[in-house]
Amino acid sequence: MTHTLTEDGLCEVDLVDEDVVRDAMSGRAADQDVDRLAETFQVLASPTRLRILEALAGRELCVCDLAALAGVSQSAVSHHLRMMRALRLVRYRKESRMAYYRLDDDHIGVLLATGLEHVRE
Amino acid sequence: MTHTLTEDGLCEVDLVDEDVVRDAMSGRAADQDVDRLAETFQVLASPTRLRILEALAGRELCVCDLAALAGVSQSAVSHHLRMMRALRLVRYRKESRMAYYRLDDDHIGVLLATGLEHVRE
DNA sequence: GAAATATGTGAGCAGTTGTTCATATGCTAG
DNA sequence: CTAGCATATGAACAACTGCTCACATATTTC
Numbered sequence: 001m002t003h004t005l006t007e008d009g010l011c012e013v014d015l016v017d018e019d020v021v022r023d024a025m026s027g028r029a030a031d032q033d034v035d036r037l038a039e040t041f042q043v044l045a046s047p048t049r050l051r052i053l054e055a056l057a058g059r060e061l062c063v064c065d066l067a068a069l070a071g072v073s074q075s076a077v078s079h080h081l082r083m084m085r086a087l088r089l090v091r092y093r094k095e096s097r098m099a100y101y102r103l104d105d106d107h108i109g110v111l112l113a114t115g116l117e118h119v120r121e
Numbered sequence: 122m123t124h125t126l127t128e129d130g131l132c133e134v135d136l137v138d139e140d141v142v143r144d145a146m147s148g149r150a151a152d153q154d155v156d157r158l159a160e161t162f163q164v165l166a167s168p169t170r171l172r173i174l175e176a177l178a179g180r181e182l183c184v185c186d187l188a189a190l191a192g193v194s195q196s197a198v199s200h201h202l203r204m205m206r207a208l209r210l211v212r213y214r215k216e217s218r219m220a221y222y223r224l225d226d227d228h229i230g231v232l233l234a235t236g237l238e239h240v241r242e
Numbered sequence: 243g244a245a246a247t248a249t250g251t252g253a254g255c256a257g258t259t260g261t262t263c264a265t266a267t268g269c270t271a272g
Numbered sequence: 273c274t275a276g277c278a279t280a281t282g283a284a285c286a287a288c289t290g291c292t293c294a295c296a297t298a299t300t301t302c
Contacts, residue, residue: 041163041166050155075249078250082251097300105242107235111239114231118228193261196261203280218279
């Protein structure tokens with residue numbers, strides 16, 4: 001069975017506006033934003049990358065330290081960081097041959113903290 | 122090159138405590154929590170599921186309405202809902218043969234809103 | 243310049259995901 | 273009881289992910 005919005009009758013949609021979150025994400029988000037949001041959550045959906053981000057909470061770290069802290073190879077970390085850079089989860093500064101990474105903005109910390117609260121409750 | 126934490130010397134880790142987020146996620150999270158957090162983000166990492174959650178912001182909806190709003194088959198929605206139930210992103214109430222779904226708690230709305238803010242900035 | 247170090251990247255393979263199709267369950271109406 | 277509708281679920285297949293290996297790039301040191 002394939003319902004569509006314009007189809008008649010059964011199981012019809014009735015709108016009820018009464019929310020708090022509805023303000024922050026009012027109406028229907030643009031496809032482009034939803035796709036990008038999905039990509040962002042996809043990047044967050046890896047224990048290794050979460051360990052990297054956790055390690056970066058509140059400080060800068062170089063790639064090889066991140067490899068040690070996350071417990072994976074330098075190559076793997078570099079791939080992960082590339083991906084996280086692309087979605088602006090982290091940014092970095094280059095100092096001679098070292099690259100120092102940090103969280104890109106406050107949203108990242110909020111996402112991690114909120115997510116952790118949820119899984120712990 | 123395979124660095125480990127206990128290995129000597131180059132590129133050593135030095136801890137610097139100075140943060141805000143560090144409070145919310147202080148120290149190193151348990152493996153179990155990180156794994157579950159990754160699973161949670163994984164479930165959020167799908168445009169279809171995000172559309173479902175968006176549709177549920179501030180109201181209850183039945184499965185076939187969700188199918189219509191998300192633009193996929195009833196079967197697909199049902200699979201997605203099962204997954205989202207498992208991670209407590211949504212919960213539902215059964216009324217006769219209908220199942221009415223809603224967001225499970227406030228964290229979900231915060232995650233969506235924060236994520237959207239991030240991708241839009 | 244040559245060797246060493248820190249990081250970045252392409253290819254490739256094993257494991258996972260999202261959808262559809264078919265079918266099952268459970269409730270309701272006649 | 274039988275037909276019909278709302279929802280749930282198992283199987284299966286194409287598409288995607290995460291890791292490692294091999295190698296490239298860039299910077300420092302000697």
